[in-house]
Amino acid sequence: MSEFETPERIALRASTRQFVTREVLPHLDQWERDGSVPRALHERAAEAGLIGVGFPERMGGSGGDSVDVLTMTEAWFEAGASSGAHSALFTHGIALPHMVEVDDEHLTTTYIAPTLAGQAIGSLGVTEPDGGSDVSALLTTAVRDGDHYVVNGAKTFITSGTRADFVTTAVRTGGPGGSGISLLAIPTDLPGFIVSRKLEKMGWLCSDTAELSFVDCRVPVANLIGQENNGFALIANAFGAERIGIAAHAYGIAARSLHLAAQYARERSTFGQPLIKRQVVRHKLVEMHEQIDVIRTYTRSLAARHAAGEHLFAEAVVAKNQAVEVAKHVVDEAVQLHGGMGYMRESEIERHYRDNRVLGIGGGATEVMRDLAAKLLGYT
Numbered sequence: 229m230s231e232f233e234t235p236e237r238i239a240l241r242a243s244t245r246q247f248v249t250r251e252v253l254p255h256l257d258q259w260e261r262d263g264s265v266p267r268a269l270h271e272r273a274a275e276a277g278l279i280g281v282g283f284p285e286r287m288g289g290s291g292g293d294s295v296d297v298l299t300m301t302e303a304w305f306e307a308g309a310s311s312g313a314h315s316a317l318f319t320h321g322i323a324l325p326h327m328v329e330v331d332d333e334h335l336t337t338t339y340i341a342p343t344l345a346g347q348a349i350g351s352l353g354v355t356e357p358d359g360g361s362d363v364s365a366l367l368t369t370a371v372r373d374g375d376h377y378v379v380n381g382a383k384t385f386i387t388s389g390t391r392a393d394f395v396t397t398a399v400r401t402g403g404p405g406g407s408g409i410s411l412l413a414i415p416t417d418l419p420g421f422i423v424s425r426k427l428e429k430m431g432w433l434c435s436d437t438a439e440l441s442f443v444d445c446r447v448p449v450a451n452l453i454g455q456e457n458n459g460f461a462l463i464a465n466a467f468g469a470e471r472i473g474i475a476a477h478a479y480g481i482a483a484r485s486l487h488l489a490a491q492y493a494r495e496r497s498t499f500g501q502p503l504i505k506r507q508v509v510r511h512k513l514v515e516m517h518e519q520i521d522v523i524r525t526y527t528r529s530l531a532a533r534h535a536a537g538e539h540l541f542a543e544a545v546v547a548k549n550q551a552v553e554v555a556k557h558v559v560d561e562a563v564q565l566h567g568g569m570g571y572m573r574e575s576e577i578e579r580h581y582r583d584n585r586v587l588g589i590g591g592g593a594t595e596v597m598r599d600l601a602a603k604l605l606g607y608t
Contacts, residue, residue, distance in 0.1 A: 229583055231295050231532055240281070240296060241303040246527035247276050248307035256313060256588065259434035260579070263426070265316045266392060267349065273317055274318055274346030282321070283328065288341035288522040293468060293535035297321070298476050298528065299491075305480030308559040308576065312432035313581040314477070319388040321398045323350030326411055326462040339379040339394055339413055351392035353383040353414075353440060354463065363398065363463060364406040368442060375449050377401070379442040381422070389438025390426050392416055397442075399458055406460035407579045411453035420445030431582030464541070467591070471544040472534060474591045475527045478551035479520055481580050482588075485555075485562035486516045488577050492566050502531060519554045527551060542604035545597045 231237075250375060251272055259265050273279045282297040304314055309491025320343045327335045342348040359365050367380025367462040379399055386395070394415050402408030429437055456463055465593050490513055503509050528546045529550040530540055559581050563570035588594045602608050 231298055231503040232528060235273040236598075237296065237299045240292075241306075243276060244278060244300045245305035247273065247278060248304060248309045251276075253431070254305070256310060256434065259313065259418050261433075262430075263433060264327035264436040265313060265434055267391065270349060271318055271346035274344065279318075279346055280319065280344045283317070283324070283340070283344055287328065287336050288344040288369075290344075293405075294472065294531045295528075295535050297469075297473065298355065298531040301473065301476040302480055302483075305477075305484045308484065309409055310432075310434070310579055311477050311587075312435040312579075315387055315432060316435040319392075320344070320350045321351070321473065322352045322387075323394075323468065323567055324460075325466040325469065326396060326453050327333065327413070328463060330466060332453070333451060334450050335413060335453065342393075348393040349388055349391050349396045351386055351388045353386050353395040353397040354435065355383060355385050357382055357384045357439075363592050364409070366398055366400060366409065366458065368399050369395070370401050370410060370412060370447070371451070372401070376446040377452070378448060379414065379420070380446040381442050383440040386438045386440055387435060389440055390423055395421075396453065407462070408457055409459040410456050411459040411462055412453040413449050413453060414445065414447050414449075418445055419448065419545050419568075425465055429586075431585055433581075444573040456524045457520040465539075468540050468544045469534060470591050471548040472527060472540070474587055475523065475544075475547040475551035477529075478548070478555035478584070478587050479524045479527065481584050482516070482520050482551075482596075483524070484557045485577060485580050486513065486520060488580075489513065489516070489562035489565045492569070496567075509565065512565065516558045516561060519558060522552050523547070523551045542601055545592075545601045545604065548587075548591065549594050549597050549601070552594060555584050555587065 278300060279289045281292050281300050282291035285291045324340055327340055343350045354363055356366050370379045371379040394413050397412050397414045399410055400414055402410050403409040420443045424439040424441045427439060428438045460522060495508050498505050530547055531541050533542055562577050563581050566575060566577050569575050572578060
């Protein structure tokens with residue numbers, strides 16, 4: 229029995245699929261039109277025990293580790309839910325890990341516990357209009373003034389930014405480069421916090437995305453996450469798990485797309501026989517299966533090693549990049565096998581095609597990740 233097939237994880241997979249079937253699929257089209265998911269979905273996911281998976285019970289979580297998180301993510305896509313809905317509902321997966329690592333009572337009580345109870349929504353603010361994937365070059369400043377930091381600057385492409393109750397925000401408290409970066413938990417109801425605009429996107433339509441501004445926003449010093457000027461290390465530590473998660477998104481979308489393509493190939497007939505009777509179609513399906521199975525096996529092995537306490541910076545980059553390439557190929561082929569129906573907004577595969585495109589950009593663009601991998605692997 230593999231670590232993904234324990235009785236507890238089989239039950240987690242089943243409960244996730246049931247939640248998706250009951251709470252997500254009937255409403256997903258409307259959420260796409262609305263441009264967001266309702267706050268009540270967070271409460272229902274918390275009641276189902278899903279929001280807290282991978283977070284310590286003493287902080288209000290459900291317990292479990294990265295293998296449990298991966299199990300839940302896989303089940304999410306197996307059931308037919310979208311990457312955009314996942315990113316909207318589970319944004320706390322990138323907003324909270326830094327706070328969990330520093331284990332501060334104030335941060336736990338004020339932000340972690342309410343979020344894991346589905347009562348608050350957290351977001352992560354790192355990317356800036358001029359910075360992209362270059363975290364060490366961020367320009368948003370936080371200047372100490374007594375018991376507060378005065379924050380000025382802007383963030384963009386911020387997932388759940390229009391609905392968030394707080395934003396875990398990367399700010400510059402010191403000199404240039406990564407050594408001058410800190411993290412602050414910034415409540416969105418503070419004067420000087422501004423949602424500049426809600427951004428319209430190609431995909432992830434039900435995941436609200438925002439551009440944020442800070443104008444003399446006074447944030448209590450108690451909201452500093454960890455030590456001043458140690459934010460870059462916290463961000464880097466969280467990136468490993470985030471990139472493993474993005475890899476799971478990619479092969480999850482790919483596996484669902486393969487399922488849809490095979491199903492359509494059995495149902496659709498051309499020239500007197502089902503598509504799947506044609507050798508070229510069968511070979512495409514096998515090739516798609518091969519690619520998915522390899523990257524899923526590799527990513528699962530990383531999740532198990534991460535759960536055991538290993539730091540997997542280079543390996544996580546490799547998994548993300550390779551999974552993104554697999555998903556690009558598989559989803560494109562799946563659309564092709566659907567023919568004209570694959571181009572229609574009414575088909576599920578069309579949504580996956582749009583949603584998948586962002587995975588090679590978010591969490592570090594593929595090109596930047598390859599350059600980082602070259603450094604981590606000693607190829608510089």
